[in-house]
Amino acid sequence: MRAQFQRLQQWAERRLPALTQHRRLEELPIELHRQRIYIIPTGFGVAFTVLLLVMMVGSLNYSNNAALLLTCLLGAATSISMLVAFRTLNGLRVHGLRAGHATAGQPIDVTFDFQARRLRQAVRLDIADNSHSFDVNGRTDVTVSIPTEHRGWLALPRCRIWTTWPLGLFRAWSWLRPHYAVLVWPRPEFAGPAPTLPEEDNRRQRLHRGEDLASLRDYRSGDSMRHVAWKASARHNALLVKDYEQPEARQEWRLDWRHLRGLDNEARIARLARWLNEAQAQGRPCSLWLPSEVIGLGSGVAHYARCMSALALLP
Amino acid sequence: MMATGRTTSHRRVHARVSERTFDLMSLSAAFVLAVHVNHLPWLLSVALIVALALRWWQRKHRPGNVPAWLKVPMLVILVAAVILEYGNLFGREPGSALAAGLLVLKLTESEFPRDARVAAAFACFLLMAALLFGQGLIATLVVAFGLLPALATWRSLEPTQVPVTLPRQLLPALVLLMASLPLALTAFVLVPRLSSPLWGTSNPQAARTGLSDQMSPSDFTELLTDDSAAMRVSFEGPPPPNGQRYFRAYVMWDYDGRDWTRLDMPASDALPVEAAGSIAYRISLEPTHQHVLPTLDLPLQAPAQSHMHLDGEVFADQSVNDVLDYTLHSALHYRLQAELDPATRLRALQLPEGFDPRTHALAAELRQRFAQDDAGIIQAALRRFHDDGFSYTLTPAPLGRDAVDDFLFNTHEGFCEHYASSFTVLMRAAGIPARVVTGYQGGFWNAMGQYLLVRNSDAHAWSEVWLAGRGWVRVDPTAAVRPQRINLGASSAASGQLPWYQSGVLESMRNHWDIVNRWWNQGVIGFDALRQRGLLTPFGIREVDTGMLEKLLAASIALFGIVGLSWALWRRPESDPALAAMRALERKLAGAGIARGHSEGPQNFLRRAIRALPGQRTELDQLMRCYIELRYATVEPSPETLRAFRLAVRNFQPHRVV
Numbered sequence: 001m002r003a004q005f006q007r008l009q010q011w012a013e014r015r016l017p018a019l020t021q022h023r024r025l026e027e028l029p030i031e032l033h034r035q036r037i038y039i040i041p042t043g044f045g046v047a048f049t050v051l052l053l054v055m056m057v058g059s060l061n062y063s064n065n066a067a068l069l070l071t072c073l074l075g076a077a078t079s080i081s082m083l084v085a086f087r088t089l090n091g092l093r094v095h096g097l098r099a100g101h102a103t104a105g106q107p108i109d110v111t112f113d114f115q116a117r118r119l120r121q122a123v124r125l126d127i128a129d130n131s132h133s134f135d136v137n138g139r140t141d142v143t144v145s146i147p148t149e150h151r152g153w154l155a156l157p158r159c160r161i162w163t164t165w166p167l168g169l170f171r172a173w174s175w176l177r178p179h180y181a182v183l184v185w186p187r188p189e190f191a192g193p194a195p196t197l198p199e200e201d202n203r204r205q206r207l208h209r210g211e212d213l214a215s216l217r218d219y220r221s222g223d224s225m226r227h228v229a230w231k232a233s234a235r236h237n238a239l240l241v242k243d244y245e246q247p248e249a250r251q252e253w254r255l256d257w258r259h260l261r262g263l264d265n266e267a268r269i270a271r272l273a274r275w276l277n278e279a280q281a282q283g284r285p286c287s288l289w290l291p292s293e294v295i296g297l298g299s300g301v302a303h304y305a306r307c308m309s310a311l312a313l314l315p
Numbered sequence: 316m317m318a319t320g321r322t323t324s325h326r327r328v329h330a331r332v333s334e335r336t337f338d339l340m341s342l343s344a345a346f347v348l349a350v351h352v353n354h355l356p357w358l359l360s361v362a363l364i365v366a367l368a369l370r371w372w373q374r375k376h377r378p379g380n381v382p383a384w385l386k387v388p389m390l391v392i393l394v395a396a397v398i399l400e401y402g403n404l405f406g407r408e409p410g411s412a413l414a415a416g417l418l419v420l421k422l423t424e425s426e427f428p429r430d431a432r433v434a435a436a437f438a439c440f441l442l443m444a445a446l447l448f449g450q451g452l453i454a455t456l457v458v459a460f461g462l463l464p465a466l467a468t469w470r471s472l473e474p475t476q477v478p479v480t481l482p483r484q485l486l487p488a489l490v491l492l493m494a495s496l497p498l499a500l501t502a503f504v505l506v507p508r509l510s511s512p513l514w515g516t517s518n519p520q521a522a523r524t525g526l527s528d529q530m531s532p533s534d535f536t537e538l539l540t541d542d543s544a545a546m547r548v549s550f551e552g553p554p555p556p557n558g559q560r561y562f563r564a565y566v567m568w569d570y571d572g573r574d575w576t577r578l579d580m581p582a583s584d585a586l587p588v589e590a591a592g593s594i595a596y597r598i599s600l601e602p603t604h605q606h607v608l609p610t611l612d613l614p615l616q617a618p619a620q621s622h623m624h625l626d627g628e629v630f631a632d633q634s635v636n637d638v639l640d641y642t643l644h645s646a647l648h649y650r651l652q653a654e655l656d657p658a659t660r661l662r663a664l665q666l667p668e669g670f671d672p673r674t675h676a677l678a679a680e681l682r683q684r685f686a687q688d689d690a691g692i693i694q695a696a697l698r699r700f701h702d703d704g705f706s707y708t709l710t711p712a713p714l715g716r717d718a719v720d721d722f723l724f725n726t727h728e729g730f731c732e733h734y735a736s737s738f739t740v741l742m743r744a745a746g747i748p749a750r751v752v753t754g755y756q757g758g759f760w761n762a763m764g765q766y767l768l769v770r771n772s773d774a775h776a777w778s779e780v781w782l783a784g785r786g787w788v789r790v791d792p793t794a795a796v797r798p799q800r801i802n803l804g805a806s807s808a809a810s811g812q813l814p815w816y817q818s819g820v821l822e823s824m825r826n827h828w829d830i831v832n833r834w835w836n837q838g839v840i841g842f843d844a845l846r847q848r849g850l851l852t853p854f855g856i857r858e859v860d861t862g863m864l865e866k867l868l869a870a871s872i873a874l875f876g877i878v879g880l881s882w883a884l885w886r887r888p889e890s891d892p893a894l895a896a897m898r899a900l901e902r903k904l905a906g907a908g909i910a911r912g913h914s915e916g917p918q919n920f921l922r923r924a925i926r927a928l929p930g931q932r933t934e935l936d937q938l939m940r941c942y943i944e945l946r947y948a949t950v951e952p953s954p955e956t957l958r959a960f961r962l963a964v965r966n967f968q969p970h971r972v973v
Contacts, residue, residue: 055443
């Protein structure tokens with residue numbers, strides 16, 4: 001049933017140019033107008049129309065004028081509700097789009113900036129198998145999340161703005177395909193070695209290690225077997241690791257593409273992404289050396305975003 | 316003004332309907348029960364109301380469905396109750412009882428939007444069905460208001476975040492109905508009516524009101540306290556005085572000691588009557604489900620689709636199931652049947668054997684006293700009613716076997732039918748041909764509407780006696796006892812015996828209010844195929860046929876469509892005139908292939924235009940300077956500059972240089 005419906009939809013889009021006209025990429029802002037708003041009765045609308053016809057034939061047959069008048073009243077209200085549904089979308093503008101950040105595999109937040117001069121109630125936005133409903137009054141931000149798979153640019157999927165306001169008898173809709181893409185960051189690898197540090201740094205860190213044992217913590221993959229507190233683990237029925245005081249001064253990391261030999265491109269990117277995450281989590285300054293560009297030493301959210309974007313854009 | 320949209324995101328799961336939606340559904344169901352409660356068996360009404368209230372309470376406190384083990388027995392009980400009450404499931408009464416029950420049952424399982432929609436649509440249908448039981452103005456208005464919660468139910472299912480109270484939720488539905496009224500009325504007037512029904516119309520005999528074709532003692536009591544309208548009469552010229560407003564319906568010939576019954580006299584096109592002048596009038600008769608058409612005094616000719624009998628009764632060919640309008644002429648001063656044939660004379664003197672001996676003795680005594688003077692006997696009898704302590708009451712003492720004897724010599728109290736009956740018996744006993752006539756007398760003259768409102772409580776009975784040389788003469792013995800009955804109506808005559816709401820100021824208010832009912836009856840209920848065909852008479856088109864009506868309907872729907880579409884497409888124009896003019900210029904240039912980019916400033920855009928249209932460099936340059944000055948030079952641009960800019964834009968026509 002659903003597959004058939006999709007086939008029918010595809011056929012309709014192929015055969016009816018008016019429907020497909022706006023499937024080209026459109027520049028923002030997009031304003032909905034009469035040439036691109038379609039309207040058909042919903043299933044309930046069709047059923048109710050049939051009911052109205054039955055009532056009309058009945059009242060005509062029994063020449064019951066009061067019932068006929070009421071049927072006409074309901075019929076007129078139905079047709080006005082169609083105009084109201086159209087008016088809900090007519091003149092609605094998508095003024096802008098903003099995207100958040102996400103790594104591949106996680107949903108990414110995209111914010112639609114809707115504008116309307118008067119109140120539009122019960123507007124709905126279907127995008128990527130999700131449906132959102134909202135009112136637009138003046139300027140309204142609507143945030144939707146879109147699933148991602150791969151790093152790099154992700155074109156915003158085709159989306160549909162629709163409404164069945166006010167009575168659910170008619171559905172007005174318009175397809176949107178904004179010329180807009182969001183940048184998806186690479187997915188970091190799950191586990192792997194720490195970056196190789198310059199010699200003296202390494203030594204200094206080892207010096208700190210082993211001196212003052214701070215606490216025991218749960219085992220995390222990647223922990224050295226030498227640090228496992230075996231006796232304590234036996235008592236607690238779980239692997240515990242001796243946690244040493246971190247060195248006070250964060251050493252900057254130099255994350256270099258060229259040092260990662262023997263891995264393919266995606267694995268290199270994944271590892272660099274993991275290191276960037278760790279550096280960000282630890283507040284450690286880092287620099288990123290890529291074949292395409294070099295991002296100098298820095299830290300903080302902006303720096304992190306710049307590095308991740310650079311990784312995302314690697315070929 | 317910036318609003319951060321509160322959005323609700325949902326995958327396609329079915330959310331349960333909100334409490335508000337359910338309240339609105341319950342309200343529509345309550346409305347349906349209210350409009351149907353009149354004809355539902357009272358036990359069923361009570362059960363349904365209780366079930367609805369319980370379900371509402373249950374969902375408010377413990378949300379969730381009603382379990383199936385409760386629903387199925389309820390359904391079975393409902394069907395069984397309807398079958399027990401009516402004998403079957405089909406037809407108007409059992410059908411609506413069943414449907415009302417099903418609506419309440421539907422609510423017990425209405426948890427999802429789909430159920431709510433269906434329930435509200437079903438409620439709309441049931442509201443409409445209520446009009447089959449009576450299509451008065453008030454009933455129709457109540458039903459129309461019943462549509463509000465149903466419409467509001469649908470509206471409340473839409474995901475909007477604007478919170479409103481329950482009454483405010485009904486308001487948009489009211490606005491919607493008001494806005495649809497013009498289209499609805501146009502469609503109502505123009506939808507072609509069926510000249511004959513497609514399938515059998517029900518002929519409800521149960522709701523018999525009005526006069527009956529036989530007269531038994533205290534038949535009238537119910538009628539005389541029923542103040543619903545019986546008919547409305549408008550006259551060509553001034554209305555006759557109150558004392559002459561006798562509307563004849565049935566003529567009763569046969570008396571069996573208890574009941575009077577009518578007789579099928581031969582039909583007649585023209586009565587043997589000599590009339591002096593006539594009066595033309597139009598009667599709009601409320602449905603009686605009988606054939607008889609009441610007429611003012613003596614009709615001279617039967618109206619269309621009806622026939623007249625020799626004694627002046629008029630019967631329609633089909634029973635009056637809807638409001639019926641008919642026009643006719645009547646004589647108020649006439650001589651009817653100056654010659655009485657022996658068979659009719661015998662009929663008019665017939666009395667049952669062995670009843671009312673004292674009345675017969677009185678008649679013999681009167682005959683002896685007045686010899687051949689029939690008029691003297693009549694006068695003496697009337698004087699007797701007037702002087703011998705007879706009183707008018709709607710609750711007389713019961714009469715024994717010899718009803719007339721009892722009334723004339725014992726109880727001395729009664730209303731029109733007692734007086735008419737005993738007077739006629741007395742006359743027949745005295746050898747004067749006499750008969751009983753029932754109909755209406757009096758009525759309320761509505762000065763604003765220029766019509767006479769006759770209620771069922773104006774039902775009356777009187778006598779007609781035949782006098783040699785004068786024919787049948789009307790004698791109203793009730794008038795001898797209680798002249799107010801003739802002048803003011805039955806309820807005034809029986810003052811103090813009626814409930815408070817039928818007396819005094821309120822009654823007069825109701826009389827005046829009746830004009831609205833009349834408009835409703837004439838304008839809406841009585842708007843039949845015939846009236847529809849005469850619709851365009853003022854415009855010179857005599858007869859409108861179905862095809863013409865369809866064309867008219869299509870044309871007016873198209874007209875409404877244009878009005879509606881222009882409303883839907885209308886956008887607030889640009890409030891800044893300079894910006895509006897700039898937009899016009901942009902449209903012109905876009906027509907020439909130079910479209911303004913979204914991030915392009917006016918200066919850049921117009922420079923690009925100049926490069927594309929070098930032939931119009933000066934014009935465009937001027938326009939650009941003018942616009943820049945308007946927008947950015949001063950806070951309040953001078954009106955002259957503005958006017959000049961708008962004029963320049965209007966005159967500008969891009970010429971593409973090839």
